[in-house]
Amino acid sequence: MKTQLQNMTRMWRVLWAVCVVSALVSADLPDQDCPDDCDCHYFRINWVTDCSESNLSSIPTVEEGLSLNVYVLNMNANNMEELEPFPADLKVRSLQLAENMLSMVDKDHFSSLMYLIDLDLSSNNIGSIHPEAFINNYGLITLEVQKNPLEPVDGPFIISRNLHYLDLSYCLLTHLNPQFFQNTTAITRLDLSGNPL
Template identity: 30%
Template structure:
């Protein structure tokens, strides 16, 4: 089915402008959330607020059909929003929007789209939102989005996209959010996202990424949120995040990382939240957070840590939450400083009942916050 929305009032346009201003200033008021990074959720809320607010003040004229194989050739000239989700479109030919120059939102989710002509979106310079998630695309056309000068949101999740090329996103100088979860990416080559100079949110979760070029994120000076959750990363080259000078949240959960060093985090001077849960990290150097002085939330649960320097955590004056549970803690004198830190800190290191000793045998399953430093053995 599809819906065509035609503007009959300026109220929707004014509301949209207010929401764009909100989105660009990133006024995020969500409380921290352990399971879902709060700012990412807030950004998506702003996007959905935009969609709902954008449609306020519009009269909806619907032409309902099922099983559409192509976009109707004679859309009303004043069409601003096009909804054709859950049909059976397989290809997007050239100039599909050339007759509706005022179009600003297109939803083609959950079709069967396999290919996009490089000129499919030619002339759609007012388009702000393009939703292509849940299709069957294995590749994107080079320079296929070059006319989308005002696009803010591009949703490409739940496809089969296997590779990215540097010219793929050329022309998209106003894109604010790029969603590409649940694809088949295995690598991020150099300069992949360089044209996206206004990008705030990049979601690459649930792919198969094994390698990232140290220059993959060049140009993303404005990026605030990067999600690499659920990939296949075993290591990240030093300086890979160096160009992300504005990044505030980095999610590396559910990968295969065995190490995390200060050089890995080099350049992230504005980072506030770092999540590296459920990896294979066995130890952390004492200076690991040397380049991230603004950290407030750190997630390290579900790794292979035996000990952590509590003094390192104590020196992070802005730290509000640190998650250390579900690690195989070795409760000997090597964690003296950690025991002292947990006893003294005001930071939330929940859930304390899951922060337990694994060894030695006499301390197995003891909650660490109940230990005292003078009872911990020192053994060769």
């Protein structure tokens, strides 16, 4: 556990150093693609694509203008019922999918997002999340699933060894089996409020 923490600390230091060097080397940041229904801009040195409240039923594709270099992708408050797997070279770190109509998370939905750090799935209609849905997201630190009608789970909830924050508040959970957190051993902050446990 101590080694994992040291590795995470090193990773954050390297990431910070890369960001600082990038900012110093590049006075002008290059333009990035932007989908038609979205607002795109730089926040510091990070490319943000805000497609929230755009009445979209799917995430824009690269062909529709989604930049592979997007750092924050905000898809909150749209009409998405299903997700398609993301492109393998998408570099998104923060993905916001709250307030849509998603009903489940499949094993392959996020498997290609190797840089993903924060994921917000709150206020959807998610009943099930495949236990291996985040097994390839090694940097995933924050997962927000609050306000979803999660179905009971017999084994481990998810496999995510580096996850630090998990919000399962108001998910109608009535019971947590003994293996529920077995594969999320790095959690330091957990919210189970609003559940009839």
